Amino acid sequence: MTEHRSPDARFRTSQLEENEGPATNPTDNRTMGEIIAARFSRRGFLKGSLAVSAIAATVSPLAMIAADDARAAEGSAFKFDELEAGIDDRHHVAPGYDADVLLRWGDPLFADSPEFDPAKQSAEAQARQFGYNNDYVGYIAIDGSAEHGLLVVNHEYTNPHLMFPGLVRIVDKDGKKTPELAPLSKEQVDVEMAAHGGTIVEIRKEGGKWQVVRHGKLNRRIMATTEMQLSGPVAGHDRVKTNADPSGAKVFGTINNCAGGVTPWGTYVMSEENIHGYFSGELPEGHREAANYTRLGIPEGAYEWGAHYDRFNLAKEPNEANRFGWIVEVDVTDPNSVPRKRTAMGRFKHEGAESIVARDGRVVFYLGDDERFDYVYKFVTKGSFNAGDHAANKDLLDDGMLHVAKFAEDGTVEWMPIVFGQGPLTAENGFTGQADVLIETRRAADLLGATKMDRPEDIQPNGVNGKVYVMLTNNSKRKDDQVDAANPRAANAFGHIIEISEDGGDFAAAKGKWEVLLKCGDPSVADVGATFSTATTANGWFGMPDNCAVDSAGRLWVATDGQGPKATGRTDGLWAVDTEGAARATSKLFFRVPIGAEMCGPLFAPDDQTAFVAVQHPGDGGEDWEGFGRPSYYEDPSTRWPDFKPDMPVRPAVVAITKKGGGKIAI
Numbered sequence: 001m002t003e004h005r006s007p008d009a010r011f012r013t014s015q016l017e018e019n020e021g022p023a024t025n026p027t028d029n030r031t032m033g034e035i036i037a038a039r040f041s042r043r044g045f046l047k048g049s050l051a052v053s054a055i056a057a058t059v060s061p062l063a064m065i066a067a068d069d070a071r072a073a074e075g076s077a078f079k080f081d082e083l084e085a086g087i088d089d090r091h092h093v094a095p096g097y098d099a100d101v102l103l104r105w106g107d108p109l110f111a112d113s114p115e116f117d118p119a120k121q122s123a124e125a126q127a128r129q130f131g132y133n134n135d136y137v138g139y140i141a142i143d144g145s146a147e148h149g150l151l152v153v154n155h156e157y158t159n160p161h162l163m164f165p166g167l168v169r170i171v172d173k174d175g176k177k178t179p180e181l182a183p184l185s186k187e188q189v190d191v192e193m194a195a196h197g198g199t200i201v202e203i204r205k206e207g208g209k210w211q212v213v214r215h216g217k218l219n220r221r222i223m224a225t226t227e228m229q230l231s232g233p234v235a236g237h238d239r240v241k242t243n244a245d246p247s248g249a250k251v252f253g254t255i256n257n258c259a260g261g262v263t264p265w266g267t268y269v270m271s272e273e274n275i276h277g278y279f280s281g282e283l284p285e286g287h288r289e290a291a292n293y294t295r296l297g298i299p300e301g302a303y304e305w306g307a308h309y310d311r312f313n314l315a316k317e318p319n320e321a322n323r324f325g326w327i328v329e330v331d332v333t334d335p336n337s338v339p340r341k342r343t344a345m346g347r348f349k350h351e352g353a354e355s356i357v358a359r360d361g362r363v364v365f366y367l368g369d370d371e372r373f374d375y376v377y378k379f380v381t382k383g384s385f386n387a388g389d390h391a392a393n394k395d396l397l398d399d400g401m402l403h404v405a406k407f408a409e410d411g412t413v414e415w416m417p418i419v420f421g422q423g424p425l426t427a428e429n430g431f432t433g434q435a436d437v438l439i440e441t442r443r444a445a446d447l448l449g450a451t452k453m454d455r456p457e458d459i460q461p462n463g464v465n466g467k468v469y470v471m472l473t474n475n476s477k478r479k480d481d482q483v484d485a486a487n488p489r490a491a492n493a494f495g496h497i498i499e500i501s502e503d504g505g506d507f508a509a510a511k512g513k514w515e516v517l518l519k520c521g522d523p524s525v526a527d528v529g530a531t532f533s534t535a536t537t538a539n540g541w542f543g544m545p546d547n548c549a550v551d552s553a554g555r556l557w558v559a560t561d562g563q564g565p566k567a568t569g570r571t572d573g574l575w576a577v578d579t580e581g582a583a584r585a586t587s588k589l590f591f592r593v594p595i596g597a598e599m600c601g602p603l604f605a606p607d608d609q610t611a612f613v614a615v616q617h618p619g620d621g622g623e624d625w626e627g628f629g630r631p632s633y634y635e636d637p638s639t640r641w642p643d644f645k646p647d648m649p650v651r652p653a654v655v656a657i658t659k660k661g662g663g664k665i666a667i
């Protein structure tokens with residue numbers, strides 16, 4: 001144990017609360033979230049679907065009929081019968097669809113993989129099996145097929161209290177049943193490290209159902225121990241040199257890979273998000289990285305890796321943390337390729353990395369920094385995408401311009417270049433070159449006066465309508481005097497979505513226009529100030545937008561993170577959100593997750609006939625749900641999804657959703 005680690009932090013039960021930034025508001029004003037939480041807990045005596053009825057009852061039946069009529073008349077782009085919102089221990093999909101579990105934590109990926117044995121899990125076995133807490137899901141077609149390709153999946157983090165038997169003990173603390181977590185053994189830490197990273201696995205659709213091709217020759221696990229190369233402006237810099245790597249270019253592993261992307265040239269892009277949790281120990285007195293690490297919340301000590309591996313202990317390897325917080329690019333065509341950390345794309349708590357080819361052939365990546373009051377970024381490559389020669393795109397991500405967004409009150413957005421020597425990014429402010437600027441991207445953006453946002457998550461360019469959708473998940477710490485046009489609600493418990501139209505329809509433009517597409521939350525509670533269309537039903541609204549996708553028809557799908565019994569009275573899920581015409585800002589529930597889970601993915605196969613979704617951290621929580629009402633852990637989880645076998649733990653899994661009888665989804 002290190003002095004920095006709070007025992008509770010190791011439960012990592014809420015990514016929602018983890019992203020406490022240094023700029024967060026320390027006051028204890030009652031937030032909108034707490035007001036709404038009180039509202040839902042008062043109806044805690046109501047059971048499952050009754051609780052949903054209670055919410056529905058706040059909208060008059062007449063209004064609901066009118067809503068249905070309105071939706072029909074206004075031409076929602078989505079045709080499916082809406083799923084009922086609610087909370088229970090399993091997943092649900094809209095009527096007429098199948099939602100089949102494709103890949104679960106521990107599933108074998110290779111011919112020689114051992115079968116999953118949760119009571120005897122080892123790092124060696126985990127390295128040959130699907131990892132934990134699936135987040136981003138991408139599809140890279142093989143020979144252009146929509147039914148045969150590589151599925152790429154990020155494994156964001158680990159929940160030891162749900163992964164390992166015998167770790168949790170329930171104690172009575174002030175009359176409340178409280179879980180305590182024993183220290184992890186080195187073997188368990190090694191399992192955690194092997195359960196992180198990503199999976200590349202061949203899949204094929206046969207007879208309308210997706211199958212994993214266990215012998216696929218490109219199948220691969222990326223882990224927290226996989227050798228990687230730092231590339232771009234920071235490679236070889238003194239600030240990324242360590243005792244183990246005097247070259248400052250060879251890093252082992254990637255961690256906390258949240259949303260991500262697939263590039264136009266078919267590589268897999270992983271983002272490193274909450275890297276602060278993996279580091280513990282104290283920097284040597286007066287160390288030059290002190291302010292840099294404070295700005296990122298390093299160290300948090302939520303993981304025990306530093307107790308077993310010096311590189312995660314700041315006292316022993318003060319520079320190691322500068323080697324994380326990057327975008328990682330993986331060439332999936334060679335299972336032995338060395339992934340590259342593309343430092344030109346900046347270092348922060350990277351959420352997704354979705355990209356699009358601009359009119360002139362340069363490639364534009366939209367990048368969120370998920371922390372309260374942090375920023376929205378855009379990276380534009382210097383070189384152009386070469387569709388005919390994939391090798392020519394190999395190092396496009398090493399050279400380009402990183403920008404940060406300033407959202408003005410007049411509805412314009414300016415993309416400000418983050419370049420050493422320009423504006424305040426000079427020696428006077430402690431930067432000696434572009435490497436310094438990139439290592440401390442947040443401080444550079446602070447100096448440029450970027451707009452402090454309500455936790456930017458996934459950002460999706462839409463090649464069909466030419467717009468860009470920015471998920472802002474929530475920010476309960478924003479005070480009344482910190483409200484601005486792009487972050488219009490104080491104590492923003494439910495988040496919002498911004499739509500950007502780049503000038504001239506050019507994704508590489510230096511400026512654009514923006515508007516709020518949607519303020520989220522329960523529209524029947526006036527204080528929330530949600531702005532779903534009136535055609536949105538009591539099942540259709542959501543809070544906390546996080547990952548998102550655009551299908552090939554250009555329709556927006558939004559996954560959520562952080563709903564539940566107290567926050568919204570419903571589990572997380574996947575919602576279809578209209579962006580066009582009179583139906584704009586109408587939302588419909590398509591899929592929902594079991595208790596305790598967050599909805600990740602989502603990803604549509606190129607033919608729109610499959611939606612892949614990732615159910616992350618199922619069973620993580622349940623105390624607040626009347627169907628369980630006690631701490632959830634390995635021996636006593638709030639759900640044993642998806643196997644529902646007494647000897648199987650709850651397992652994060654990727655689910656493939658298809659229409660019964662085939663066909664495009666929601667058409």
Ligand code: FEO
Pocket residue numbers: 015156258259273351370457546
């Ligand atoms: Fe990993 Fe920002 O969600």
Ligand code: CA
Pocket residue numbers: 258259351457458546547561
């Ligand atoms: Ca996310």
Ligand code: CA
Pocket residue numbers: 259352354458459460547548549601602
């Ligand atoms: Ca996405």
Ligand code: CA
Pocket residue numbers: 015016457473546561
């Ligand atoms: Ca999130």
